[in-house]
Amino acid sequence: MKRFCNVLCCLLAAILFALPLGVSARAADCGAKLLAITYDDGPGKDTGYLLDELAARGVKATFFVNGENASYYPEILKRIVDEGHQLANHTYHHKNLNTLSSGSISSEISSVQTLITAAGGSDTAYIRPPYGNANSTVKAAATAPLISWSVDPLDWKYRNRDTVCKNIINGSYDGAIILVHDIHQTSVYGSLDAIDQLLDAGYEFVTVEELLLRRGITPQPGTIYYDAKNKGVNLSAEEISPEYYDESKLTEHWGYDAMQLCLERGYLQYGMNGEWYPNHCVTRGEFAMALGKFCGVFGAYQSPVGNPFSDVAELDERTPYILWINDSSLMCGYDSRFRPDDNITREEIATVLARYLLMTGRTSAAGDEALSLYSDRENISDWAREGVATCTDCGILQGGATGFLPKDNLTRAQTAAILQRLANR
Numbered sequence: 001m002k003r004f005c006n007v008l009c010c011l012l013a014a015i016l017f018a019l020p021l022g023v024s025a026r027a028a029d030c031g032a033k034l035l036a037i038t039y040d041d042g043p044g045k046d047t048g049y050l051l052d053e054l055a056a057r058g059v060k061a062t063f064f065v066n067g068e069n070a071s072y073y074p075e076i077l078k079r080i081v082d083e084g085h086q087l088a089n090h091t092y093h094h095k096n097l098n099t100l101s102s103g104s105i106s107s108e109i110s111s112v113q114t115l116i117t118a119a120g121g122s123d124t125a126y127i128r129p130p131y132g133n134a135n136s137t138v139k140a141a142a143t144a145p146l147i148s149w150s151v152d153p154l155d156w157k158y159r160n161r162d163t164v165c166k167n168i169i170n171g172s173y174d175g176a177i178i179l180v181h182d183i184h185q186t187s188v189y190g191s192l193d194a195i196d197q198l199l200d201a202g203y204e205f206v207t208v209e210e211l212l213l214r215r216g217i218t219p220q221p222g223t224i225y226y227d228a229k230n231k232g233v234n235l236s237a238e239e240i241s242p243e244y245y246d247e248s249k250l251t252e253h254w255g256y257d258a259m260q261l262c263l264e265r266g267y268l269q270y271g272m273n274g275e276w277y278p279n280h281c282v283t284r285g286e287f288a289m290a291l292g293k294f295c296g297v298f299g300a301y302q303s304p305v306g307n308p309f310s311d312v313a314e315l316d317e318r319t320p321y322i323l324w325i326n327d328s329s330l331m332c333g334y335d336s337r338f339r340p341d342d343n344i345t346r347e348e349i350a351t352v353l354a355r356y357l358l359m360t361g362r363t364s365a366a367g368d369e370a371l372s373l374y375s376d377r378e379n380i381s382d383w384a385r386e387g388v389a390t391c392t393d394c395g396i397l398q399g400g401a402t403g404f405l406p407k408d409n410l411t412r413a414q415t416a417a418i419l420q421r422l423a424n425r
């Protein structure tokens with residue numbers, strides 16, 4: 001314990017600084033479970049491999065290509081068409097179309113349409129506006145149907161093959177449109193794993209065009225389609241993702257002040273386009289980085305013992321903070337894995353924060369009696385009881401009307417509120 005404290009003190013000291021729609025097609029569909037998987041932003045270096053693997057499974061997909069990438073891979077575009085997939089339009093520069101003039105929107109779309117036509121694809125290729133953003137100007141400028149999605153595995157965020165696979169499988173249902181990005185190798189592998197399991201479960205993979213056709217939906221230019229339920233246009237944004245939040249209303253969010261503090265100080269990161277994502281869950285890696293930055297750890301941190309984790313990459317911006325939090329014994333891994341992409345649970349956060357508060361002498365450990373106000377206290381893991389009690393006792397974490405909910409995750413706004421409370425201690 002003494003040696004451990006010395007190491008800790010050193011560390012803490014060091015860081016202070018195409019079927020036609022007809023009766024036969026409809027009848028043939030009885031009982032069929034259909035899915036449309038869509039690949040965005042490519043082609044990329046792994047798209048050729050992906051096409052090989054889709055062909056081996058007899059699976060048809062839809063590729064919403066980015067113009068800048070598509071211009072580098074004309075032979076891949078031809079393969080997409082020749083092998084029976086649907087080649088579709090994700091605009092040339094991947095801009096937020098809601099911010100562009102009607103003329104600029106048309107040119108973003110038509111420049112990719114030219115590449116699609118040259119590859120032998122449809123002359124009115126379906127369009128997916130970047131970020132799903134399509135205001136009335138975008139809808140009016142669109143010369144083809146606009147295709148959104150109903151299953152979002154957040155593959156760009158997790159970059160983990162198993163997580164991508166699990167999220168696709170958990171979200172899938174008959175008629176769903178699945179969003180993945182073939183520019184990430186983890187998404188290519190994870191989606192193929194999911195396809196194998198969903199094929200085994202009796203699903204059939206078809207292009208978006210065929211999905212809509214077989215469900216009797218005749219897509220119209222300028223209309224957004226999310227899936228093939230009802231008329232395909234009824235899904236609200238909230239139904240697409242429980243993490244969704246209308247960012248135009250950020251100032252009304254209960255966690256606005258805390259999030260502003262944490263984003264400005266760099267404890268939390270903005271999204272690629274400045275999004276706050278207040279309702280997104282926080283991963284273990286993201287939390288390690290937030291607490292590390294809060295404690296003044298630098299991105300140049302080097303572990304004296306190296307990287308013991310098989311699932312923590314050297315070139316990941318979270319890595320220095322993950323190694324620091326492990327070296328500090330504030331948060332540890334499981335065998336040789338840190339599980340950086342898993343969402344952190346409330347009891348995990350309580351344990352880490354209690355260790356931090358005790359190590360820095362800001363509080364003393366509380367006993368089990370502090371848990372008496374939680375109706376679900378029996379659900380708290382044994383290893384987490386002291387942490388939850390300590391954080392409860394000093395007011396850093398609180399439960400709600402339904403208890404402490406130890407296995408629940410924390411959103412970015414909730415994490416920001418905790419860091420704000422820590423900062424004020």
Ligand code: NI
Nearest residue numbers: 040041130131
């Ligand atoms: Ni995109």
